[in-house]
Amino acid sequence: MEKIETSLVETIETTDINSINKDLAEVVIDSVLDDGLLKDIPIVNIIVGLRNFGSKIHKGIFIKKVLTFLSNLESTTIRERQNFIQKIEKSETYNNKVGEALIMILEKCSDLEKPKIIGKLFKASIKEEIDYQTFLRLCSLIDRVHIPDLIHLKSIHNGQNINSVIKDELFRAGFLNRTEFGQVKIDGSNEYYINNYGKKFVELIL
Structure with a gap:
């Protein structure tokens, strides 16, 4: 090699x-x-x-x-x-x-x-x-992530809510962080937020 x-x-x-x-x-x-x-x-x-x-x-x-x-x-x-x-x-x-x-x-x-x-x-x-x-x-x-899921990082970055399954996958991959306990809305729309790696990916790629 x-x-x-x-x-x-x-x-x-x-x-x-x-x-x-x-x-x-x-x-x-x-x-x-x-x-x-x-x-x-x-x-x-x-x-x-x-x-x-x-x-x-x-x-x-x-x-x-x-x-x-x-x-x-x-x-x-x-x-x-x-x-x-x-x-x-x-x-x-x-x-x-x-x-x-x-x-x-x-x-x-x-x-x-x-x-x-x-x-x-x-x-x-x-x-x-x-x-x-x-x-x-x-x-x-x-x-760690399915490429089509990465497109949704821009939506999250813009404050839009997306499918919870995709958010889970992006969280497990490391592009999202979880909102602190007690600060999650009833509908769970803010359970995750984009972290610095996710923001940098959006900036450079999306």
């Missing part, structure tokens, strides 16, 4: 992200694996060449996740990405290197919408709109 982690960092640090069109996530898997399409992108070339990475379908899906993630780093420069990664990897705060962390995060994504969100959050971290710790925390919360 070390080759994948290293090549992902190399890709982030050296690739012209604007050349990775957002539509690449729809590229046919066979075209990527058999025809050599996109092999000039380091991480794609490594994944295609690994024999122990899993099935052809697994490789193709993971490549789609990576390309979706990368395409959402638009408007960041190579120098910004290099400086950011160097700063994080010199820090003693984080146990995992950036490549390791991103590979683990992307591997767990259950659909292609999550890599898109993770890419936008990573860009926000590069642009210092959030710190790297907040990026990692938000990725952890996203892993």
Whole structure:
């Protein structure tokens, strides 16, 4: 796995992200694996060449996740990405290197919408709109939730009441806090309130 982690960092640090069109996530898997399409992108070339990475379908899906993630780093420069990664990897705060962390995060994504969100959050971290710790925390919360439920965070942020089941799920994921005992309305509409992670998600993504 070390080759994948290293090549992902190399890709982030050296690739012209604007050349990775957002539509690449729809590229046919066979075209990527058999025809050599996109092999000039380091991480794609490594994944295609690994024999122990899993099935052809697994490789193709993971490549789609990576390309979706990368395409959402638009408007960041190579120098910004290099400086950011160097700063994080010199820090003693984080146990995992950036490549390791991103590979683990992307591997767990259950659909292609999550890599898109993770890419936008990573860009926000590069642009210092959030710190790297907040990026990692938000990725952890996203892993626990059904993506369509996240859309409702904006409604909650705007003071609207939504389905109690969805609120329960967002609370368990970590985007909501529970109102203190004795302050809940009779109809339960204010049982939960959006916390700082939920607010930041709304600000950056919704």
